Amino acid sequence: MGHSQSQPIPRSVRRKQSTVFSQLVCATASSSTLASMPSKGTSEFLLVNEKSQYRDNENKRRPADGTYAYRRLSYLSPKEIISDDAAMAYNDFLREFPEYRLTWILDTLRRTDFTRLETSGETFVDYMGGALYPESLIRVHTDFLHRSVLGNTHSVSNSSKLSLKCADEARAAVLSFFQAPPEYTVVFTTNATGALKLVGESFPFSGGSTYVLSADSHNSVHGIREFATVRGSRVCYIPSPPHGGIDPVLAKNTLLRNRPRFKDLLPCLFALTGQSNITNSKTSLSLIEYASSLGYNTILDAAALAPTSLVSLKDTPVDAMAISFYKMFGFPTGVGALVVKKSFLAQLKRPWFAGGTVDVVQVPGSIVTRSHSLHEQFEDGTINYLTLPAITDGLRFLSACLPFLPLRLTTLLHYVVSSLTRLRHDTIGTPVVRILSRTPSKRLRSVGEQADTGSIISLIFLSPSGDMLPNSFIEHAASQHNISLRTGCMCNPGGAAAILEIQDDMKQLYSGVTLKDFEHLVGRELGVVRISFGLASNFYDAWEVVRFATLMSNERTREVMWNQWTEASGVMIGQAI
Structure with a gap:
């Protein structure tokens, strides 16, 4: 039997907010005022050397090769304790990107809500994998x-x-955050994947229906094709350009060719990935309106988009949208949501x-x-x-930070991309990295502007001869330098194939093929190194990434790291893919 409906709660426990949350609510209401304030709230810096009177952070590991230029010190005061090199780099950065000062409120949050980053000495650049909780x-x-x-x-x-x-x-907060009109409701799920699966298993696919999606999508979006094909529906992919995402003209032509002929009898579904988790491409949400005008039902995968971009369901009335809260603000994990029109939900039939x-x-x-x-x-x-x-x-919390994030993160992205692009091997002057993902085409200047890409950098590291260095080596070396990043295909095989230029190899796959088989076919490890910035990122995270890449450009330090990796993994030099 079911459960009875709730009655008003007598004298229920009142939940109180911390001072930080109260301040953040004020910040949300007046973000433009905060942005215009002087930068005196920006971090001050205390320059030190290895013989500083301050005690070293016991949790900080010093690599055996001795290449780590300095050690972070324990969090002893509101000031950040950094090296001379970092301070000079920061000053140069501010001269090039003075607009970064407008986001000083996020530096305050870094000191109050993410102190563990300083005390642990960890550089966290895997926000696309999961945000850090305040x-x-x-x-x-x-x-x-x-x-x-x-x-x-x-x-x-x-x-x-x-x-x-x-x-x-919580439901009301979700609807308010995404500016959802009254016709929307919220279904809580385990994560964004659970929300997408809910639509896939319940959508009334049938013979004559079509499921249209982009090749540059997460596997959870690809997985819906299993529900479509088992019921006799067609699956139609929008090919991915070399740098990922969707070509709007090609997308509209694909949608037009496969539009529903009898909407009520043969419903069709269009799934749009708002932002790629590997190519850094953002797709224009106007495609949702176009698809709806042709008779499609629409679903938006906003798992990668929502953490740093404003999504308004008032402006983009998609039928359903999938999100994961841990990717937005770090806690709780294991909870996501399907934000959905009630009229669309009524069409879905649970199996x-x-x-x-x-x-x-x-x-x-x-x-x-x-x-x-x-x-x-x-x-x-x-x-x-x-x-x-x-x-x-x-x-x-996120509502207060969101207006500042695009400006801050695009400046960090510009800095890292330009720095890595200039890096050369010290022996013969060849590039150290090849950046494969999209980079912002415009430079933001003020708080509240929206970026045209995400805050991801997907790249591969190159040897002096131009060959790809194994991602497993890069990941091991990064972990030894206390850098948390991600390697692999990010559960996005279409986007990875596009930027790695292995789409023809993808066509040669066969039933039962393993990842090891695929890598043997391609002749190297598959995937990329992904750097992703987010809620608590600051300049020093970006600087650490550049400094790590600089170590890779030095033959001596790279050889030491390579030997450490081969010893730890049991791989003989020359046997790595």
């Missing part, structure tokens, strides 16, 4: 859990009412039912009455009610 979010949420009694939402007890109230607040999705089930028999609330019909079992309150606070 410490105040954890404190607020932990304090709430300490003070509250929360129960399963499928009841009418006081504890259950409080849980349901928090879930409703099964579970606890929480039904009102009455005949046993034995075949009669099932679904829950009267649409979102409940799609939330299998019990929602993650203990962590949903953190979503409300996390969105409040």
